[in-house]
Amino acid sequence: MADKKITIKDGQSDNEIDLPVLDSILGPDVVDIRSLEKNLGYLSHDPGFIATSSCESKITFIDGNEGKLWYRGYPIEELAKKSNFLETAYLLLNDKLPNKTELQSFSSDISNGYYVDESVKKIIKVFNKDSHPMAIMSACLSYLSAKYHNEINIQDIEYRYKSTINLISGVPIISAWILNFINGKDFTKPNKSLSIAGNFINMAFSNLNDDQKKLSSRAMDVIFLLHADHEQNASTSTVRLSGSSETSPYAAIAAGISTLWGPTHGGANEAVINMLEEIKNSDKDVEYYIDQAKDKENPFRLMGFGHRIYKNYDPRAKIIQEIAHEYLQKLDSSNPNKPLFDIAMELEKYALEDEYFVSRKLYPNVDFYSGIVLKAIGIPQCMYTVIFALARTVGWVAHWNEMIEDKNFRIGRPRQLYTGKDKTSYKDIEER
Numbered sequence: 001m002a003d004k005k006i007t008i009k010d011g012q013s014d015n016e017i018d019l020p021v022l023d024s025i026l027g028p029d030v031v032d033i034r035s036l037e038k039n040l041g042y043l044s045h046d047p048g049f050i051a052t053s054s055c056e057s058k059i060t061f062i063d064g065n066e067g068k069l070w071y072r073g074y075p076i077e078e079l080a081k082k083s084n085f086l087e088t089a090y091l092l093l094n095d096k097l098p099n100k101t102e103l104q105s106f107s108s109d110i111s112n113g114y115y116v117d118e119s120v121k122k123i124i125k126v127f128n129k130d131s132h133p134m135a136i137m138s139a140c141l142s143y144l145s146a147k148y149h150n151e152i153n154i155q156d157i158e159y160r161y162k163s164t165i166n167l168i169s170g171v172p173i174i175s176a177w178i179l180n181f182i183n184g185k186d187f188t189k190p191n192k193s194l195s196i197a198g199n200f201i202n203m204a205f206s207n208l209n210d211d212q213k214k215l216s217s218r219a220m221d222v223i224f225l226l227h228a229d230h231e232q233n234a235s236t237s238t239v240r241l242s243g244s245s246e247t248s249p250y251a252a253i254a255a256g257i258s259t260l261w262g263p264t265h266g267g268a269n270e271a272v273i274n275m276l277e278e279i280k281n282s283d284k285d286v287e288y289y290i291d292q293a294k295d296k297e298n299p300f301r302l303m304g305f306g307h308r309i310y311k312n313y314d315p316r317a318k319i320i321q322e323i324a325h326e327y328l329q330k331l332d333s334s335n336p337n338k339p340l341f342d343i344a345m346e347l348e349k350y351a352l353e354d355e356y357f358v359s360r361k362l363y364p365n366v367d368f369y370s371g372i373v374l375k376a377i378g379i380p381q382c383m384y385t386v387i388f389a390l391a392r393t394v395g396w397v398a399h400w401n402e403m404i405e406d407k408n409f410r411i412g413r414p415r416q417l418y419t420g421k422d423k424t425s426y427k428d429i430e431e432r
């Protein structure tokens with residue numbers, strides 16, 4: 001079949017050029033605009049990258065209209081039900097589900113990687129106990145970028161695999177140590193016989209009994225799996241752009257952590273609980289807050305609602321809602337999470353019926369229920385985005401590897417629409 005293309009004509013000069021169309025397996029095909037400036041003298045313009053494909057990727061696909069998500073072609077619902085975080089990490093990294101031998105080998109590489117340089121504890125202790133844990137985590141990753149700086153060899157597959165294992169197995173340990181620190185507890189030791197989620201729970205909550213640890217570990221494993229990757233979101237795009245300069249992967253992940261921290265991205269799970277707590281403690285009802293969110297003059301947003309891509313229910317929110325239900329059924333009604341969950345369900349009901357939200361296709365996203373489950377497990381609110389970053393480290397390193405292996409790998413350098421001053425000359429101060 002003739003190569004697919006589109007033809008565009010310049011209304012000013014009547015010049016017209018063909019631009020190739022690249023086939024996608026899922027989702028819209030893309031127009032390759034790389035020859036646009038050379039052949040027609042224009043750049044494309046897309047603030048916020050609403051309609052721009054920044055790269056070719058085979059890792060994750062989202063159908064925003066249908067509210068569907070696939071990791072390497074597998075539906076997230078099936079993976080959440082039948083797989084686990086470790087096996088899904090292998091899938092995201094290797095584009096296949098592992099057989100027994102491959103899983104065993106990957107699992108021992110990861111558990112043998114349950115080690116983080118003791119100096120990281122000194123970095124953590126430099127901070128005040130009320131410092132935000134995402135700042136502490138970013139600093140720990142920056143420390144590791146210094147520790148491994150002399151080994152950097154981006155094009156070497158062994159170096160990339162070692163960095164991948166260090167990050168996937170090390171970030172959960174750093175996360176648990178940060179939780180130990182803000183709880184005023186001693187730093188706990190990793191246990192190689194446990195899964196990533198099990199080891200995190202065991203290190204973070206050594207006080208829980210075995211049944212509580214088992215329930216929390218399974219819930220945490222699903223939460224990690226659901227948060228592992230999500231196409232070219234802001235923090236993944238940060239890791240790609242940062243990594244494109246061939247900097248240390250630890251430094252690129254530190255950059256991703258800083259981006260994820262924002263309340264409109266990964267910080268939303270913490271903001272959702274803050275919002276639910278505010279509603280629970282206020283004398284205003286849910287309808288008052290819905291009206292606040294709809295008021296253009298009011299900066300208040302309904303945290304946990306809306307998404308750049310999902311114009312339907314975020315499939316991850318549905319799965320986490322089920323976990324929240326399971327968890328809260330096991331808790332008696334006096335549990336402080338029950339009222340929060342009831343408020344969340346009331347907010348959701350309002351928003352799914354209100355014309356403002358319906359017309360803008362603002363549905364609950366992954367962050368809407370995850371905070372409730374994390375709170376039920378006993379994770380402090382300030383740690384929720386650390387949990388998100390722990391899980392998303394898998395997606396970040398998968399994209400970092402995919403980018404470097406791409407035949408088009410080069411430093412990213414977006415262009416701009418300049419609307420500043422026209423060219424002028426320097427004026428001495430007497431003339432100004």
Ligand code: SDX
Binds near residue numbers: 294303307308360
């Ligand atoms: C994550 O990209 C990813 O994949 C992210 C993520 C991942 O896994 O990596 O899925 C994780 O970040 C989930 C999103 C978490 N953030 C929140 O829950 C914060 C609340 N949501 C909003 O900040 C907002 O919905 C965003 C940031 C998520 C999306 O912003 P967009 O795509 O830029 O949408 P927009 O601001 O253009 O909104 C369109 C309209 C606007 O109204 P109008 O100008 O059309 O009148 O919807 C309104 C917005 O004001 N709107 C909201 C709203 N979100 C959008 N109004 C009230 N409450 C909200 N939450």
